Amino acid sequence: xxxxxxxxxxxxxxxxxxxxxxxxxxxxxxxxxxxxxxxxxxxxxxxxxxxxxxxxxxxxxxxxxxxxxxxxxxxxxxxxxxxxxxxxxxxxxxxxxxxxxxxxxxxxxxxxxxxxx
Amino acid sequence: xxxxxxxxxxxxxxxxxxxxxxxxxxxxxxxxxxxxxxxxxxxxxxxxxxxxxxxxxxxxxxxxxxxxxxxxxxxxxxxxxxxxxxxxxxxxxxxxxxxxxxxxxxxxxxxx
Numbered sequence: 001x002x003x004x005x006x007x008x009x010x011x012x013x014x015x016x017x018x019x020x021x022x023x024x025x026x027x028x029x030x031x032x033x034x035x036x037x038x039x040x041x042x043x044x045x046x047x048x049x050x051x052x053x054x055x056x057x058x059x060x061x062x063x064x065x066x067x068x069x070x071x072x073x074x075x076x077x078x079x080x081x082x083x084x085x086x087x088x089x090x091x092x093x094x095x096x097x098x099x100x101x102x103x104x105x106x107x108x109x110x111x112x113x114x115x116x117x
Numbered sequence: 118x119x120x121x122x123x124x125x126x127x128x129x130x131x132x133x134x135x136x137x138x139x140x141x142x143x144x145x146x147x148x149x150x151x152x153x154x155x156x157x158x159x160x161x162x163x164x165x166x167x168x169x170x171x172x173x174x175x176x177x178x179x180x181x182x183x184x185x186x187x188x189x190x191x192x193x194x195x196x197x198x199x200x201x202x203x204x205x206x207x208x209x210x211x212x213x214x215x216x217x218x219x220x221x222x223x224x225x226x227x228x229x
Contacts, residue, residue, distance in 0.1 A: 043220035109159040
């Protein structure tokens with residue numbers, strides 16, 4: 001079975017400051033790792049994902065995340081945030097191959113990023 | 118342009134009523150999921166389906182039921198709504214490669 005822990009429930013930050021949202025996971029099998037973003041009254045949207053290859057993955061709006069297998073982490077970072085980045089961010093894992101339990105995606109509790117002017 | 122449609126977006130209903138939350142997709146995905154989301158809490162998987170006539174209960178026990186008679190539809194039904202069912206319900210799909218989940222906009226249910 002897999003589990004995901006997001007270490008911060010809320011992260012307030014000033015505009016143009018850097019931010020890191022932390023995510024740790026546990027799994028006995030290989031997994032794919034994801035960050036999803038949820039804006040108010042919306043569903044979740046994929047922000048970025050790690051499947052294989054380079055451990056550093058980037059999104060189109062300046063976020064990046066690094067897969068660290070030894071620390072079982074997948075922290076999300078942005079060097080300079082904007083007001084429009086205010087949203088809830090969810091870290092998620094899913095088995096890379098179907099096993100017992102199938103392909104269920106497991107989500108963390110979410111981190112609310114609040115960018116202040 | 119949404120490829121996953123959830124209706125209604127918002128629903129306020131009295132205790133004891135039967136309700137069905139609709140989820141439809143035009144992506145042709147075989148896998149579909151229902152998640153329950155409460156403020157500040159992780160998304161809890163309550164039902165999933167890997168194809169037509171295949172449904173399984175998720176990790177969070179739920180009094181709701183689902184059906185998958187057609188690939189495109191995955192409705193969720195509560196036979197008798199209770200205030201404890203008040204929550205947001207999110208429908209999602211994923212394709213064969215399972216490298217991404219696609220979400221609908223959610224249904225916010227309030228049972229009074």
